[in-house]
């Protein structure tokens with residue numbers, strides 16, 4: 571079963587790109603609520619798309635970055651070979667001159683390939699679902715290590731707060747297994763917040779179009 575091909579039905583939809591642009595804009599704006607100003611103009615600005623999913627996500631992400639910094643260093647990683655191959659093809663066609671490193675690797679092992687304190691912006695969308703609470707804390711520790719002191723993280727995550735959302739969460743786990751062939755985990759909203767705070771971050775939580783799916787703009791405490 572191929573996550574890349576099956577989820578491609580969602581990610582291949584032109585509305586997906588509209589969503590990515592919207593969610594990035596909103597999540598960056600939200601840093602104002604933490605009185606934090608992301609510095610995209612910084613010299614040697616380095617960013618990481620962690621768990622890329624597909625080439626449309628990578629393309630929208632890169633366009634968003636290069637609008638703010640003409641010469642960024644970009645890392646793109648994913649566990650899946652199909653995702654990485656598709657992104658490599660897209661980059662060589664559309665951004666052949668950009669400084670992009672694309673690697674098939676586990677996000678939990680990022681600190682083996684990326685230097686501590688070297689990432690300014692880390693973005694991912696819907697990655698926390700792939701981790702239970704224990705491994706999510708490990709992931710956040712790895713991210714904290716590779717992020718520089720003024721670094722920032724944007725992400726989105728599903729979590730449940732009410733009984734109905736618990737059913738949605740169960741449905742998510744089932745569709746992940748049956749439709750996409752992946753194991754995803756259930757989280758309550760409280761667990762999600764605690765995982766971030768206990769890992770040494772502060773955050774703003776913002777809405778998306780779906781109440782069960784939240785945006786997070788995160789900085790180190």
Ligand SMILES: C[S@@+](CC[C@H](N)C(=O)[O-])C[C@H]1O[C@@H](n2cnc3c(N)ncnc32)[C@H](O)[C@@H]1O
Nearest residue numbers: 621622623627648649650676677695696697700
């Ligand atoms: C980050 S999420 C969503 C990304 C994209 N926005 C989308 O919706 O597909 C899904 C991606 O995370 C990748 N992934 C899951 N667990 C991972 C891990 N431990 N390390 C790196 N990538 C992982 C999956 O292979 C998948 O391509």
